[in-house]
């Protein structure tokens with residue numbers, strides 16, 4: 298494809314993504330499905346350029362106030378992630394001069410929003426929560442995330458998986474906290490490796506692995522993954538249970554549960570029972586009331602802890618959408634808790650950074666449910682051989698931050714039913 302044609306496609310894709318009516322990853326995948334002629338590198342360039350604009354949208358829009366041509370073209374020239382030769386083939390000498398000049402502008406004396414690139418409501422909430430840690434967090438949220446993997450201990454060991462991946466050209470390091478985790482650099486195409494097709498490894502952020510560990514799920518138990526989605530945590534729970542007992546994977550989205558099927562087949566698990574539910578008070582939940590040993594509620598949330606991967610979420614969420622999520626989270630947690638037997642374990646988790654979806658939900662649940670005793674997440678993780686577990690928690694809750702722990706932002710609260 299000629300540089301000019303690639304720029305034209307980038308313009309079209311950026312225009313679609315910046316409408317923010319659909320998740321950016323869905324828009325990008327649908328676009329690539331329509332543009333079959335695009336090669337791997339071209340796709341990479343388009344996606345990375347568009348994501349760079351979304352990540353630092355306020356800064357780029359400010360810089361693009363000068364210059365000529367359509368706004369999309371100016372944004373692409375500023376954020377271009379492809380080769381310089383393409384840039385030189387497409388941009389006029391004046392445009393090249395303009396890009397070089399505006400990129401040197403200092404934003405130090407400009408309003409904060411041009412540096413943190415967050416909507417005002419979110420920046421305010423995070424500043425209140427984090428104080429002087431706000432800026433390190435804001436900076437980390439503008440960087441792309443690395444890729445973490447989880448070794449499937451049902452099929453292999455972490456060091457063995459690391460060795461076979463290395464043989465297949467993928468270098469990894471053990472993650473610092475999760476005993477199953479491996480961290481890669483760059484973006485390797487994992488699904489072409491035999492280690493992956495044999496089911497010995499899955500993609501999973503280290504933070505998600507720690508959430509699964511908080512359940513302490515064991516052999517022979519009855520366990521529910523209440524909001525299982527495509528089953529990232531289900532697979533980890535099934536392996537913790539050593540493929541014994543019964544693990545229900547519930548979700549209201551049949552479409553998401555369908556994505557669990559091929560992953561289950563690779564994983565070697567046969568103790569998982571995926572089931573679509575209509576809502577959190579579905580009859581199936583009532584029938585299982587009081588019978589379950591462990592329940593993980595990986596609640597639907599704003600996803601703001603994943604801004605490194607999904608930077609469009611900051612432009613798609615709002616105080617209104619967060620308020621709606623809070624109501625949903627409260628209802629799901631209350632309903633899911635009824636599944637537990639006395640002595641059973643409840644874990645509520647989100648990938649949100651906001652107190653409203655995290656500590657406030659957990660505190661309200663504790664106040665309304667005196668029969669649930671809060672457990673200290675650091676003690677639970679230490680029992681699961683997580684090193685330095687106390688550095689991962691605050692006030693007894695798991696609190697992971699991209700700038701501190703190099704994971705996505707995660708929260709979890711743990712209770713035991715009396």
Ligand SMILES: C[S@@+](CC[C@H](N)C(=O)[O-])C[C@H]1O[C@@H](n2cnc3c(N)ncnc32)[C@H](O)[C@@H]1O
Pocket residue numbers: 505523524525526527528529530531547548549550553574576577595596597598629
């Ligand atoms: C954070 S995602 C789950 C991610 C998944 N646990 C994983 O590890 O890949 C939240 C999920 O909650 C589901 N959900 C939304 N409302 C629900 C409800 N009332 N009951 C159960 N699941 C619900 C969504 O469909 C979504 O898949």
